[in-house]
Amino acid sequence: MNPRLLLPFFIATFMVAGGCSSGSVSTYPDGGDGRDGLSDDAGDPGVGDPGSDPGADPGADPGADPGADQGADSGGDTGECPALPVETVGSTSVISPPAGAMPAAGVPFFIQQTGVRVTRITDAADQGGFASFYTNGYSRWSPLNLTGEYLNAFAGNGGAAVYRLSDRSVVRTLNVGEPNELHWDSSGAPGTGTRLYYRTGAQLRSLDVLSGQDGLVHDFTSEYPQAGQVINGVEGAPSYDMRYWAFQVCQGMTGGGQCTGLLDVVVYDKQLDQITGRLSDAQASFPTPNFVDMSPSGERIVVGSCAGDPIPFNGPYAWKRDFSDPVRLSTNCTHSGWAWGTDGAELYVNSDSCGENNDEITFSCDYIMAVDVNDSQGWEKRIPIIYHGDLGWGGSSHLGRFYDPAVRGWFFMSTYGGGADWSRAQLLMVEIKNESEGPRLLRVSPTLNTYQDYWSEAFASLDFTGTRIYWGANWMGQAELEVYQAELCPGWWQ
Secondary structure, X not given: OOOOOOOOOOOOOOEEEOEOOOOOOOOOOOOOOOOOOEOOHHHOOOOOOOOOOOOOOOOOOOOOOOOOOOOOOOOOOOXXXXXXXXXXXXXXXXXXXXXXXXXXXXXXXXXXXXXOEEEEOOOOOHHHHOOXXXXXXXXXXXXXXXXXXXEEEEEOOOOEEEEEXXXXXXXXXXXXXXXXXXXXXXXXXXXXXXXXXXXXXXXXXXEEOOOOOEEEEEEHHHOOOOOOEEEOOOOOOOOOOOOEEEEEEEEEEOOOOOEEEEEEEEEEEOOXXXXXXXXXXXXXXXXXXXEEEEOOOOOEEEEXXXXXXXXXXOOOEEEEOOOOOOEEOOOOOEOEEEEEOOOOOEEEEEEOOOOHHHOOOOOOOOEEEEEEOOOOOOOOOOEEEEEHHHHOOOEEEEEOEOOOOOOOOEEEEEEEEOOOHHHOOEEEEEEOOOHHHOOEEEEEEEOOOOOOOHHHHOOOEEOOOOOEEEEEEOOOOOOOOEXXXXXXXXXXXX
């Protein structure tokens, strides 16, 4: 067993700006599963590709005003933001979920211990029961559009519903969902604020959620006639500017969004409308990765291979867009996310499981760690942050994606399963520091989940600003999953 540094288990007395609220803070309504953390989304009970025709329900509020109350009171009224307590990893502090029945949709409540305002956004009864339940997309996708007006909620039937937050109305229902890898346009270009991208078959398509206008972006059968699917493994996302996309080009895919019959791994440049990088040009052979992902800057593509595959596929590597200069990221394809260092370094955050059969013991073994993907020595300089034993061996976590490089110095995680009392079913911001330096911990909220299955893992995701968090919760096992929103103050990371 590798040696590790022990941290003092105490609650620090520091305070920072945190959850947005006004007035008094109260709770609603009256004031281990043993998983190894592998990114095993092949077990995701998601449906197969339901096909195109995303404009279902085209009459649903087609004239909706895109400028309507775009803030949706997300800034927390006029009151001061309460200070969040800062703790250390391994603190004995326990934050339990609020008591009582599930709150009504659209009615905010506050987490007593943190002051963070939380609101249930969705209701399975909306749209005449269009969905049996709602959840957010994967933890590395923003379900909220760039302007903060519209939320994409994935439905239990494999489709999706687009909510306008200002009045919680459903402006459109879609018969494409999480397996189709829906992404809001985050480029900020004029006319793109209500645009969703999705993939169906071997096509990348776009949809305006208000007008219903649907269009082809690129058909990859023009380069790969045998292609039946282009996918990222239901985990990856395009670059923040929407220019660069990572795809596995496949003959088909499983119901859980995994590639079958891999033809290639490519970087697609949407601005040039062409493939600008092919793994097949750099490597004579390669295994089918668990996922592929573009870094937020678009400088790197992550090929998420797993332990046991040959070098340089014995775990995830970050490659330049032409598939040169691979930087190792982990010893296995565990859950992962993205963050920015205080110096602006682009960091891939993941759990180092030490490889299959524990055959590769490293100083970061069993740590959540960060690697600078643009540093050729990033693997050697990796930062071990949280020891899994401190989180509790019975639990696991999902990691979020910070898009905006202005949000620096922290990574975001949501936990599920068993774990230690202090870390069980929590939304947490963790400072990016070596464990020996005592990284700070910011609590946001309990996940409001009783862990029952894949869907109740929360896999919480951040919006493009890093100030709002979305996840699916079953209200401590008392209800079907609904999407909840937690709000933080602008500049909380400072």
